[in-house]
Amino acid sequence: MLTDTVNGRRGCLNNKFFNLPEExxxxxxxxxxxxxxxxxxxxxxxxxxxxxxxxxxxxxFHYFKNKKEFYLHLYNKVFSLMKEIxxxxxxxxxxxxxxxxxxxxxxxxxxxxxxxYIFRFMMKAMHExxxxxxxxxxxxxxxxxxxxxxxxxxxxxxxxxxxxxxxxLFNIIGWCMEGFWNEKYLSSRLDIxxxxxxxxxxxxxxxxxxxxxxYLP
Numbered sequence: 001m002l003t004d005t006v007n008g009r010r011g012c013l014n015n016k017f018f019n020l021p022e023e024x025x026x027x028x029x030x031x032x033x034x035x036x037x038x039x040x041x042x043x044x045x046x047x048x049x050x051x052x053x054x055x056x057x058x059x060x061f062h063y064f065k066n067k068k069e070f071y072l073h074l075y076n077k078v079f080s081l082m083k084e085i086x087x088x089x090x091x092x093x094x095x096x097x098x099x100x101x102x103x104x105x106x107x108x109x110x111x112x113x114x115x116x117y118i119f120r121f122m123m124k125a126m127h128e129x130x131x132x133x134x135x136x137x138x139x140x141x142x143x144x145x146x147x148x149x150x151x152x153x154x155x156x157x158x159x160x161x162x163x164x165x166x167x168x169l170f171n172i173i174g175w176c177m178e179g180f181w182n183e184k185y186l187s188s189r190l191d192i193x194x195x196x197x198x199x200x201x202x203x204x205x206x207x208x209x210x211x212x213x214x215y216l217p
Contacts, residue, residue: 017063028053028060030115032074037120041071041130071133075125076140078111078118085110097155097166098207101173105199112192123182159215169210176202 017025031052036044046067050057064070085107094100111118128134152170160166180202184195208216 020063026114028055028063029074029077030117032070033115033117033121036071036074037117037124040124041067041128041133044071046070068133068136072136072140074121075133075137078122079140081111081115081118082107095154095156096159098203098211100151100155101203102200105196108199109192109196119181123178126178159211161210161212164210169206173202173206 017028020028028049031049034052035049039045044067046060047057049070050060053060060070064073094103108119125137128137152166155166157166177199180198184191184198
C-alpha cells in the first residue's frame with residue numbers, strides 16, 4: 001500500500017493530514033498537482049487548490065504550514081511513490097538495461113492512474129525558477145539521485161557495443177524522454193496508451209543502435 005512517508009519519516013508536516021482517510025489525502029494531492037501543473041509556483045492560487053479539494057484555504061494551511069511546504073511535499077511525493085512502487089513490483093534481479101527502462105513504464109502508468117496530473121506537475125516543477133522552492137528541490141533531487149546510479153551499476157554492460165558510454169546513454173535517453181513528456185503530458189488530451197507506445201519506441205530505438213547484434217531480437 002502506498003504511503004505518504006519519506007524515508008520512513010513524516011517530516012515536519014502536520015500529522016492531522018496523515019490521519020485523514022487516504023482517499024481524502026489523494027483528493028487534496030491531486031488538486032495540488034493539477035493547479036501547480038498549470039501555473040508557476042508563485043502564480044498558483046492556493047484558494048483554487050482548496051476549492052477543488054473541497055476544503056477551506058485555512059484548513060489546507062492547517063495541514064501544511066504554508067504554500068511552500070505543500071509544494072515541496074508534492075514534489076518529494078513523486079520520488080517516494082516511484083520508489084515504493086518499484087520496491088513492490090520491480091524484479092531486483094533484472095540486469096538488462098533496456099528491459100529495466102521498459103519495466104519502469106508500468107510504474108509511471110500506475111502513478112498516472114492514481115494521480116493524473118503528477119507528471120505534468122513534474123514537467124512544470126523541473127523548470128521552476130522561483131528561488132523560494134528551487135533550492136529546496138535541488139536537495140530533494142540529490143537525495144533521490146542514488147536510485148538511478150544503483151540501477152546503472154548492476155546492468156549487464158557486456159551487451160553493449162564497444163565504445164558505448166552507458167552513463168551518457170542514460171542521460172541522452174532522459175533528455176529525449178523529457179522532450180517527449182513535455183509534448184504528451186502537457187497536451188490537453190492525455191492518452192496513456194499513446195504515451196506507452198512512444199516510450200517503447202524511444203527505448204527500442206536506442207537498444208537497436210547500442211546493443212550487440214546477438215542481443216537484439
